[in-house]
Amino acid sequence: xxxxxxxxxxxxxxxxxxxxxxxxxxxxxxxxxxxxxxxxxxxxxxxxxxxxxxxxxxxxxxxxxxxxxxxxxxxxxxxxxxxxxxxxxxxxxxxxxxxxxxxxxxxxxxxxxxxxxxxxxxxxxxxxxxxxxxxxxxxxxxxxxxxxxxxxxxxxxxxxxxxxxxxxxxxxxxxxxxxxxxxxxxxxxxxxxxxxxxxxxxxxxxxxxxxxxxxxxxxxxxxxxxxxxxxxxxxxxxxxxxxxxxxxxxxxxxxxxxxxxxxxxxxxxxxxxxxxxxxxxxxxxxxxxxxxxxxxxxxxxxxxxxxxxxxxxxxxxxxxxxxxxxxxxxxxxxxxxxxxxxxxxxxxxxxxxxxxxxxxxxxxxxxxxxxxxxxxxxxxxxxxxxxxxxxxxxxxxxxxxxxxxxxxxxxxxxxxxxxxxxxxxxxxxxxxxxxxxxxxxxxxxxxxxxxxxxxxxxxxxxxxxxxxxxxxxxxxxxxxxxxxx
Numbered sequence: 295x296x297x298x299x300x301x302x303x304x305x306x307x308x309x310x311x312x313x314x315x316x317x318x319x320x321x322x323x324x325x326x327x328x329x330x331x332x333x334x335x336x337x338x339x340x341x342x343x344x345x346x347x348x349x350x351x352x353x354x355x356x357x358x359x360x361x362x363x364x365x366x367x368x369x370x371x372x373x374x375x376x377x378x379x380x381x382x383x384x385x386x387x388x389x390x391x392x393x394x395x396x397x398x399x400x401x402x403x404x405x406x407x408x409x410x411x412x413x414x415x416x417x418x419x420x421x422x423x424x425x426x427x428x429x430x431x432x433x434x435x436x437x438x439x440x441x442x443x444x445x446x447x448x449x450x451x452x453x454x455x456x457x458x459x460x461x462x463x464x465x466x467x468x469x470x471x472x473x474x475x476x477x478x479x480x481x482x483x484x485x486x487x488x489x490x491x492x493x494x495x496x497x498x499x500x501x502x503x504x505x506x507x508x509x510x511x512x513x514x515x516x517x518x519x520x521x522x523x524x525x526x527x528x529x530x531x532x533x534x535x536x537x538x539x540x541x542x543x544x545x546x547x548x549x550x551x552x553x554x555x556x557x558x559x560x561x562x563x564x565x566x567x568x569x570x571x572x573x574x575x576x577x578x579x580x581x582x583x584x585x586x587x588x589x590x591x592x593x594x595x596x597x598x599x600x601x602x603x604x605x606x607x608x609x610x611x612x613x614x615x616x617x618x619x620x621x622x623x624x625x626x627x628x629x630x631x632x633x634x635x636x637x638x639x640x641x642x643x644x645x646x647x648x649x650x651x652x653x654x655x656x657x658x659x660x661x662x663x664x665x666x667x668x669x670x671x672x673x674x675x676x677x678x679x680x681x682x683x684x685x686x687x688x689x690x691x692x693x694x695x696x697x698x699x700x701x702x703x704x705x706x707x708x709x710x711x712x713x714x715x716x717x718x719x720x721x722x723x724x725x726x727x728x729x730x731x732x733x734x735x736x737x738x739x740x741x742x743x744x745x746x747x748x749x750x751x752x753x754x755x756x757x758x759x760x761x762x763x764x765x766x767x768x769x770x771x772x773x774x775x776x777x778x779x
Contacts, residue, residue: 297341309344313352318361321372331371332362414730415771419559419710420589421762422619426678428671435661439654447653454641455480455629456653458660463629466663471590472600473613475631479640480651484588484616484628488512490647491584491612491630492519494639495549503541503550503581505533506748507739509558512551512586521549523744530703532557532564535571541746542579550576551584555598556708558588559739559757563706569602576610583611589619591672592761593707594680609633617659619709620672626651627659679709685765686711686758689772698776709761715776719753722778729774733758 300316302309320326332338335353339346353370356362360377362370410416410424447456454460460478467473481487488511496502498520504513506525513523524545527537533552541547550572554564564572576583585602603613609632616628630640644650662668687704690713694700699716715722723735736755741747756775760768 300342310348310351310355313342313344313349314355317352317356318359321361321376326372328372328374328376332369334369408732412730413727413732415732415767415774416763417710417731417733417756417758417760417768417771417775418762419734419757419759420619421709421759422622423675423678423762424622426675427622428667431667431671432658432662435658435665435667436654438661439657443657447657450649452653453645453650454478454637455651456656456660458664459627459656462660462663466668467631471587471604473604473631477631477634477637479630479632479637479644480656481614481628481630481644482626482648482651483618483623484586484614485511485515486644486647487614487616487628487630488515488584488586489519490640490643491614492516492521494636494643495582496521500549501545501547501745503538503547504741504744505552505557507557507559507736508551508741509553509586509588510738510741513741516549516551517741517743523741525741525744525746525748526550527748528557528560528562530562532562532568533572535568535575538572539575542575542581545745547579547581549582549584551586552602553586553588554602555587555590555593556705558586559710559734559736560712561703561705561708561710563599566599569599573602573606573610577608581610585611585613587613587615589707589709590615591620592676592679592709594676594683595704595706598707603631609636612636620668620675621659625655625659627655679761682760682765682768686760686768686772689769693772693776700776710757710759712755713758714755715778716754717778719756719778722756722775725778726775731771731774733775 298316298320300313302312307315317326321328332353333341335346335349338344338349342349353362353364357364357370361373363373364370408418455478459480463478463480464475467475479487479490481490492515496516496519500521501524502516502521503524503526504516506528516523524541524547526541527534532554538550552564552572554569556563573583575581583602587601590598590601601613603611611632613631614628617625618628621627630637632640659668690700690702690711701714701716702711705711719735720737723733723738726733734757736753736757739757740749742749758772758775763771
């Protein structure tokens with residue numbers, strides 16, 4: 295090997311790194327070919343008038359990077375297959391053009407998460423009042439977990455959820471919703487539940503019926519798994535049964551996704567009569583119902599209707615809910631109730647995705663429920679949100695009395711109101727962001743790629759959450775919204 299021309303003129307770099315840089319650069323330029331055997335460390339040390347350990351350090355660095363191979367008793371040689379190196383590391387490295395990835399299903403760029411600190415007025419529909427959660431009390435439940443921890447639970451078992459939490463949720467559902475769950479699957483929030491259901495039961499080009507105005511993440515999960523979505527008409531009372539029947543005759547629909555208690559986003563509660571008619575149609579046509587009961591707890595004017603899953607003799611309903619609205623979304627506690635054979639499939643998919651939920655969080659929530667902290671918090675927040683619900687109703691009524699063309703129906707419960715501003719709201723979301731106001735506009739709740747899209751020519755509604763901010767902030771924010779032109 296011909297001696298390298300090394301100039302040790304960089305006082306900020308150790309000499310062994312400068313030797314390694316010179317060797318690497320010669321290999322990249324082709325001055326030293328792949329497979330070439332290098333001079334011994336002793337000879338190189340004499341040639342460059344360096345300590346032998348300096349040379350050894352340089353050679354070992356290049357071995358670690360994949361440029362050289364070390365052979366016992368025969369020294370070092372350049373590898374036959376050279377590593378690909380970033381051009382940022384060597385000015386002589388050729389620029390490589392990245393090859394395009396081939397995705398099975400290409401999704402849109404993820405939507406940036408909302409940062410609460412970016413907005414003074416926040417009307418997000420499912421945002422709980424995070425300042426009112428009893429963190430110190432919950433911390434005691436976390437401490438209890440570590441003080442009484444069965445370390446065997448930290449292994450890969452309990453895919454469907456730790457038994458303590460499942461027992462507490464089952465008791466809670468029976469007590470508050472008259473829903474008897476023989477078993478359930480704990481998920482990382484309701485979004486994972488929706489994706490598991492999609493992966494387990496939707497094949498490419500299967501038809502899934504959805505409410506025309508609906509929960510965007512659910513429809514994206516179905517579409518990502520190959521579903522073709524069929525919009526079903528809605529009126530002021532919820533899903534139109536006659537239209538559902540017409541579409542069942544026209545398409546081989548496999549699944550119906552519903553939010554029957556507080557329809558998302560319109561907040562309408564589906565009547566018992568329509569629920570029964572929908573159930574009978576789905577049974578007749580062999581359609582599975584996914585019932586998303588995302589904020590059952592918060593009902594103010596009357597007792598909430600029990601879930602459709604509470605009376606499911608045919609076992610065609612997959613029921614899902616979440617603690618994100620009761621506690622906080624970062625807890626990632628959602629759950630699915632369904633027939634045993636359905637849960638078995640969903641649990642198998644869960645094992646493929648992430649094995650299980652956070653065990654410590656599950657055990658802490660179970661203790662929180664067992665000790666009564668969960669129920670106390672829920673009662674406080676129901677009262678708290680009812681006050682904000684009344685405050686928004688009063689404020690909207692006052693604005694109406696002042697001559698503003700606002701229309702809305704006071705819902706029976708939930709965490710938001712569906713308000714018709716009677717003006718074009720196509721650009722209201724962006725306009726309000728500049729005023730530090732966050733809201734959801736009507737246009738966000740349609741699905742443009744539906745097989746049977748029922749999108750209107752003009753949008754006039756907004757969904758205004760009242761739970762996550764004070765009554766005073768809500769009033770000031772509403773003033774800014776109603777000034778929008």
